[in-house]
Structures are given as structure tokens and as C-alpha cells.
Amino acid sequence: MSQLAEPIAALPGLEPATDAPRIAVVVPCHRVREHILGVIEDVPAAVWRIYVVDDACPEQSGRYVESECRDPRVRVLFNEVNLGVGGAVMTGYRSAVADGADVVVKMDGDGQMAGAALPQLVGPILRGDADYTKGNRFYDLAQIGRMPKLRIFGNAMLSFMTKISSGYWDVFDPTNGYTAIHAKVVAKLPLKKISRRYFFETDMLFRLNIIRAVVVDVPMDARYGAETSNLRISKILFDFLFKHVRNTFKRVFYNYFLRDLSLASIELAFGLLFMAVGGAMGLGFWIESFRSGVPTSAGSVMLAALQIIVGIQLLLGFLAYDISAVPRRAVHPLLRDE
Numbered sequence: 062m063s064q065l066a067e068p069i070a071a072l073p074g075l076e077p078a079t080d081a082p083r084i085a086v087v088v089p090c091h092r093v094r095e096h097i098l099g100v101i102e103d104v105p106a107a108v109w110r111i112y113v114v115d116d117a118c119p120e121q122s123g124r125y126v127e128s129e130c131r132d133p134r135v136r137v138l139f140n141e142v143n144l145g146v147g148g149a150v151m152t153g154y155r156s157a158v159a160d161g162a163d164v165v166v167k168m169d170g171d172g173q174m175a176g177a178a179l180p181q182l183v184g185p186i187l188r189g190d191a192d193y194t195k196g197n198r199f200y201d202l203a204q205i206g207r208m209p210k211l212r213i214f215g216n217a218m219l220s221f222m223t224k225i226s227s228g229y230w231d232v233f234d235p236t237n238g239y240t241a242i243h244a245k246v247v248a249k250l251p252l253k254k255i256s257r258r259y260f261f262e263t264d265m266l267f268r269l270n271i272i273r274a275v276v277v278d279v280p281m282d283a284r285y286g287a288e289t290s291n292l293r294i295s296k297i298l299f300d301f302l303f304k305h306v307r308n309t310f311k312r313v314f315y316n317y318f319l320r321d322l323s324l325a326s327i328e329l330a331f332g333l334l335f336m337a338v339g340g341a342m343g344l345g346f347w348i349e350s351f352r353s354g355v356p357t358s359a360g361s362v363m364l365a366a367l368q369i370i371v372g373i374q375l376l377l378g379f380l381a382y383d384i385s386a387v388p389r390r391a392v393h394p395l396l397r398d399e
Contacts, residue, residue, distance in 0.1 A: 083109040084183055085162035087153030089146050090115050090122040093170035097122050100168060101132055103176035112156055113170075114138045116149040122170070146238070147261030151252045158244045166241045174239040178281045182241045185277045192246045192274035192393050195232070195262070196239035200280035219263070219301060226308040227266035228316070230384045232278050235263045239281065243393040246274055260304050267308040271315055275391045316386075325382035332375030339368030 086104050090097055090113055097113065104111055111134045115123025123137045138152055150167050157165045164183050168174045178196070185191035199205055205213060216234060223235040240262070249272050256264035269276055317326040343365035346357040 082163035082187060083161060084164045084166065084179075085110045085112060085153075085157040085160070086166045086168055086179075087112045087114065087150055087157060088168050088170045089149030089153065090126075090170045091118050091143065091146070091149070092120055092122075093172075094118070094120040094122045094125050096172040097126060097170050098129060100170055100172055100174075100176075101126070101130055101135060103172075104134075104168070105176050105179055108134065108166075108179070110157070110160065110162065111135045112138055112153040114140065114149040114153045116140045116145070116152075117143040145257040145261070146259065147255055147264070148257035150261065151255065151257075154242075154247050154252065158247050162244050164241055164243055165247060167238060169238050175282070178239070178279075179241075181281070182239065182279050185279070186241055186243050186393075189391055189394050190275070191277040192391050193242045193265075193269055193276045194240065194279050195234070195276065196237040196281040197232075197234045197278040198237060198281060199234050200278075201282070222302065222305040223263050223266060226305040226312065227263070228270040228312055228383065228387065229266055229276050230387055232266070232276055234278070235266065238262055240265075245393045245396040245398065246272070249396065256304070260301060263301070264304070264308070267312060270312060270388070273388045273392060275388045323382075325379050325386075328375045328379040328382070332372045332379060335368045335372030335375065337372075339365050339370075339372060342368065 084107070086108050088097070088100060088111065093100075101111060101113070111132065113123060113126050113135060115121070115126075115137065117140050123139050126135065127137050136156070138156055140149060140152055144152070146169075153167070154165055164186050166179060166182060168176075174196070182194050182196065185194050199213075199216065216236065219235055220233045223232070224230045227235075236259075246269070250265075250268050255261065255268055266276060313329070317323065317329060343362075346361050346365060350357045
């Protein structure tokens with residue numbers, strides 16, 4: 062790895078390193094002019110470079126940073142059209158990796174993410190325990206109690222859908238945008254296919270599972286100020302639901318039928334088959350009974366019910382396997398430099 066301008070020991074919580082990694086921070090900017098300078102100032106001094114991505118911001122946040130910021134680490138990038146938070150982050154990822162970054166952290170430009178939490182976020186990656194880390198604001202039960210009930214419910218629903226579609230059953234708070242990723246893993250992701258809008262963080266998890274990357278939740282405090290969020294869970298819930306269903310089918314097909322076949326693949330296939338046949342038989346018996354006025358025999362009912370029960374048991378077996386199959390070994394130490 063390349064030398065960092067200042068020793069990585071300058072980041073509290075990280076072990077000193079002879080060969081210090083280059084840590085870059087990507088800050089997507091859209092309507093955050095009043096917060097952006099404070100965000101840059103809050104970035105720890107040991108961070109190698111800061112990429113401010115002006116995502117066609119109507120407030121011209123990028124130009125504002127160029128004229129007002131004197132931090133030599135800052136590089137301002139401009140998207141000619143608004144690509145959404147995901148598109149802006151992809152722009153920053155490409156530049157950071159091309160410039161030689163080892164770990165890339167994503168911080169929002171609205172000031173919600175504390176720079177002091179960065180060492181805890183990058184620590185698991187630098188130790189080789191993770192390929193991607195993300196913040197989890199729901200770890201502390203005391204903080205959960207102070208959050209609006211609608212926010213708690215919405216995040217719980219989104220987290221459950223994310224567990225199913227991404228295959229990371231041990232992560233929570235999927236909309237948390239405070240993340241870090243190893244540059245080698247970025248190089249393996251299909252950046253052009255990742256969702257550009259609010260589904261970005263969730264779609265990232267799906268893509269990471271496909272390459273079997275290790276994802277770790279990092280507990281952190283929720284931090285709210287005068288900023289306003291454009292994300293409304295009530296508006297995006299059904300859109301997210303459709304995309305989660307799509308990603309679930311893709312993940313299951315890729316992992317259990319295209320790339321590998323296992324006992325879980327058989328359990329899933331036969332479980333769905335038994336459920337479909339049992340349900341169709343039960344529906345047929347009910348329609349016939351309704352038309353004829355003759356009650357369906359107990360034997361026929363049991364025949365349909367037995368197939369549904371067997372199907373449920375097989376699907377539960379598949380689910381247990383899928384939960385236990387969460388990636389545990391980081392892949393970035395095994396990847397070659399691009």
C-alpha cells in the first residue's frame with residue numbers, strides 16, 4: 062500500500078501502521094451548501110483525500126467549496142446532470158480508486174455523520190475482517206426510544222426486506238449512508254448497474270452479496286441537526302418493495318442455481334413445487350365442492366394439506382441454510398490489484 066501523508070495513528074482507535082493505507086472520503090452534494098464546509102472540516106486529519114461531488118447542485122455547492130475551502134485534500138468533481146446520491150457516489154468511487162485510494166468512505170454532505178466515527182468504520186476493513194462496513198443507528202436501545210415511531214417502523218420494514226433481498230441477515234439500518242469499502246471490492250462491482258437514487262445503499266448490499274463480500278454493521282450514534290432529509294419512507298416503501306422482490310429472485314438464482322447447486326437448491330425447488338401443487342389441489346377441491354354442493358372428503362383435504370406442509374418444511378430448511386450462508390471471510394485480501 063501507499064504511504065499516507067500523515068501517520069494513520071493520527072486516527073484515534075486505529076493501530077499504528079508502517080505501511081499506512083490511503084483513506085479517501087466521498088461527499089455527494091445536492092442542496093447542502095450551508096453544511097458542506099462543516100462536513101469537510103469534520104473529516105479527520107489523517108484522511109488522505111476528500112472528493113466533493115457536485116451532483117448538478119442548484120446551490121452550486123461545488124463552486125462554493127472551490128472558492129471557500131482551503132483544505133489541500135479536497136478535490137471537487139462535477140456531474141453535468143443530477144444522477145442521484147448513488148450516481149454521485151459512483152463518480153467519487155471511480156476517481157478515488159483511479160487515484161490510488163485503498164479504502165473509500167462515503168459521508169453525506171448534510172452534517173449528519175460525525176467524522177469522529179470514521180476510525181471505527183474503517184477499522185474492520187484495515188484489519189481484514191470486512192470488505193464493506195456501514196453505520197447502524199439502531200444498536201443503542203436508548204437512542205431508539207428517542208426516534209419517531211414512524212421512522213422506527215419504516216426502518217424495521219426496510220431492514221427486513223433488505224435481509225431477504227441482499228442475503229445479509231445480520232445487518233440493520235439499510236438506509237444508513239455512512240459506509241466504507243475496500244478499493245479492490247469497488248473494482249469488482251458493476252458500478253453502472255447499481256441504483257442511482259435512494260435505493261443505492263440497499264442495492265449495494267445486493268451487489269456485494271453476489272461477489273460474497275463480508276459486510277459488518279458498526280454501531281454509531283444518530284446525529285440530527287437543522288438539516289432536512291428528502292427521503293420519505295412512506296413515499297418510497299412500495300418502490301423499494303418492488304426492487305427488493307426483483308433483487309431477491311436475482312440473488313437466489315445467481316447463488317443457488319447459476320453459480321452453485323446445493324441441498325438448499327433442492328429444498329427450494331421442491332418446496333415451491335409441493336406448495337404450488339398442494340395449493341392448486343386445494344383450490345380445485347374447493348371449487349368442485351362449491352359447484353356440486355358436496356363437501357370435499359377428508360382424505361382429499363389431507364392430501365392437499367400434506368403437500369403444503371411438506372413444502373413449508375422444505376422452504377424453512379432453505380431459509381435456515383440461507384441465513385447461515387452469510388459471507389464470513391473477507392474477499393479483498395484474496396483479490397489482486399487491478
